[in-house]
Amino acid sequence: MRLLSTFFLLMFFLPCQATGSLPELGNPSERALNPEEERLMGRAFINALKAQGALLDDELVNDYLQNLGQRLAINSPEQNREFSFFIINANDINAFAGPNATIGINKGLILAAKNESQLASVIAHEIAHVTQKHLTRAFQANNDTNLVTLATVLAAILVSSSDPTASAALMMGGVAGGMQQQINFTRSNENEADRVGLQILSKSNLNPAGMVEFFEILQSSTFFGSESDIEYLRTHPLNSTRIAEAASRTPKVSWSTPNDSLLFQLARARLAIANSDNPTELQKNFLPEKNEKPAKTYARALLYMRLNKTGLAITTLEALVKKHDHLWYELSLAYAYLQNKNQIGALSIYKGLSDIYPGYLPVIHEYARALIQFGKYGACTQLLEKQLTETYNSNTYKLLAQSYSGQKQLLNAYITNAKLYAHEGLYELAIQQINSALQLPDIKPEATARLEATIEIYKKNYKIE
Numbered sequence: 502m503r504l505l506s507t508f509f510l511l512m513f514f515l516p517c518q519a520t521g522s523l524p525e526l527g528n529p530s531e532r533a534l535n536p537e538e539e540r541l542m543g544r545a546f547i548n549a550l551k552a553q554g555a556l557l558d559d560e561l562v563n564d565y566l567q568n569l570g571q572r573l574a575i576n577s578p579e580q581n582r583e584f585s586f587f588i589i590n591a592n593d594i595n596a597f598a599g600p601n602a603t604i605g606i607n608k609g610l611i612l613a614a615k616n617e618s619q620l621a622s623v624i625a626h627e628i629a630h631v632t633q634k635h636l637t638r639a640f641q642a643n644n645d646t647n648l649v650t651l652a653t654v655l656a657a658i659l660v661s662s663s664d665p666t667a668s669a670a671l672m673m674g675g676v677a678g679g680m681q682q683q684i685n686f687t688r689s690n691e692n693e694a695d696r697v698g699l700q701i702l703s704k705s706n707l708n709p710a711g712m713v714e715f716f717e718i719l720q721s722s723t724f725f726g727s728e729s730d731i732e733y734l735r736t737h738p739l740n741s742t743r744i745a746e747a748a749s750r751t752p753k754v755s756w757s758t759p760n761d762s763l764l765f766q767l768a769r770a771r772l773a774i775a776n777s778d779n780p781t782e783l784q785k786n787f788l789p790e791k792n793e794k795p796a797k798t799y800a801r802a803l804l805y806m807r808l809n810k811t812g813l814a815i816t817t818l819e820a821l822v823k824k825h826d827h828l829w830y831e832l833s834l835a836y837a838y839l840q841n842k843n844q845i846g847a848l849s850i851y852k853g854l855s856d857i858y859p860g861y862l863p864v865i866h867e868y869a870r871a872l873i874q875f876g877k878y879g880a881c882t883q884l885l886e887k888q889l890t891e892t893y894n895s896n897t898y899k900l901l902a903q904s905y906s907g908q909k910q911l912l913n914a915y916i917t918n919a920k921l922y923a924h925e926g927l928y929e930l931a932i933q934q935i936n937s938a939l940q941l942p943d944i945k946p947e948a949t950a951r952l953e954a955t956i957e958i959y960k961k962n963y964k965i966e
Contacts, residue, residue, distance in 0.1 A: 543585070543601025544926050550589070550605075551925075557588035557608055559775070560863040560896070561829060562768045566606060566624075569617070569765075573625050576704035578632040578697065586624070592776070594719070595733045598627045608772055610733065613718060617765035618711025618758075621702060626712070626737075629697035635690045691737055695747045708760035709751045716744045763796065767829050770800035780807045795825050802833060811841045828854065832867060844875050855884065862894055869900045878907035893924050912938055912948065919955070928963035932956055 550556055557563060570586035584602045589595070592609040599605060604627045606620075614620040695712065702709040716739060719731060777783045787801040798821050805814035818834040835850035851868035858864045865888055872881035881904040888897045898921035905914035915938035922931035935952050938944070 539601040541926070543599070543603050546599050546601070546603060547585075547587070548925055548927065550587075555589055555591070557590040559588075559771060560866060561832070562771055563588055564863050565764050565768045566611075569621060570604065570624050570628075573621060573701050573705050573707070574628055577625075577628050577701050582632075584628065584631070593733075594731050596623050596627055598630045602631050604628065604631070608776065611769060612772055612776065614715060614765075614769075615718070616711065616714075616761035618702070618708035618760040619715040619718070620711075620765065621705070621707045622698060622709070622712035622715050625698035625701040625705075625707075626694045628701060629694035630690070633690075633693055633697060635694070688738060688743070691739075691743060692746060695743065696750060699747065699750050699752075703752050703758075706758060708758040710758075711760060713744060713748045713751060716747065720744070763827075764829075766794075766796035767799055770796055771803060774800055774803040774807055777807070780804060784808075795821060795827070795830075799830060799833070802837070806833075806837060806840060809840075811837055815841060828858070828864070832864065835871070836867070839871055839874065847871055848875070848877075860888070862888065862897065866896050866900060869904070873900070873903055873907060876907065878904045882908065895921060895925065898924070912941055912944065915941075916952075919959075923959060923962070928959045931959050932963075935959070 547556075566588055567586050570584060574580065574582070574584040582602055584604060586604050586606070588611070589605050589607045591607045592612075593607055594610045594613050595607040596610055597605050604624065606623065610623060611620060614623075699709045699712060702712065719734060719739060774780070774783070783804060787797060787804055789798075789801070798817060802814045802817040802821065805811070805817060814837045815834065818830060818837055821830050822834055831850055831854060835847045835854075838847035838850070848868075848871060851864070851871055854864045855868050865884060869881050869885055872878070872884065882901065885897055885901040885904060888894070889901075898917055902914045902917040902921070905911070905917060915934045919931040919934035919938075922928070922934065935956050939949060939952055
């Protein structure tokens, strides 16, 4: 089961460079995966990305994308399906749908989009690939792959996030290169995903004209260079006919539908500032101007922080907070105070925000990091333990384990880390944590019994998966 699931998840993430038609696959219902297999594949897929450090570590931007994605998903043909959206920390312009309705958007694509409707059009398109079952062909077309092929694909996938050139060499050097044709989206797939995507955008009250606008951006050679440089165009073939068809399907009400949001512009600002290789040079793009939009002021404050001009950042953000009541501005001000070692100012803002948004994890986690920084482990533990509800979040467990360690509660720290790994299906690591807990001095017999029972549960789950 573990080997089969690993192979299938790799097939979903495989970059497609060649074009071609799909083979005859027979009845689409044949060899279909059951829900548990899909769940395991999705989890393994995300874990592989995490292991490579491929996921963007910005909880505010991730939360924004997740909310936008869910807004679209509930208006899709499978509105009751659980989708998961995440950002790949890569500058290429790409997006993809993976196993178990996981959808990844590259950071570079968000930066390429000019407004929210353009970004939403890509997400809606990927949702449509899932709901229209386009990806199931990858399962059916590759059911006889041997271990050599699996190893070639695995190597390509593991290398691709950090060295695309090496990945491409591996792909072309093995038989996996031939599989690209089998899982590449066809023109008909793309047209259908466009059609369904436009419907999703309209139902979500997001401007469907964003799809055509983004197509035109992708085709702009003066902006990006040749089309062959854009990964998204390799996996999602685009031509003038497809653009014209999308334009003809765009509802006439587009002019009255919102095409942007403040949150998109703030998220894009965070990515742009964090992504800059030359923040000093970037300053000329964010000079103050009269009646400027709040997103630009916010971006300039973030730039000041990157340049370690904390005083300017604080002054800018304090003025922004006075004019506009927005969570992201207040969080950035608290972080600026933190940078400036203003413990009272930072913790005061975080405490106030955590009272207003008691279950909002981006706030809770920033507050927890500040408490850990100032050695207030007891308050941090109390804050985080309230978040251990049915909704799992890896950062909650990581921070809680840090807080327990800071209080010298090593048993709780090991158990919390074990729960973290077990949630993610990493049972070997979970067992290692429990074994470390069993080596602690003065551990009570009843605790030893519970820990040994936990190991047996983890071993059983590991064998099943």
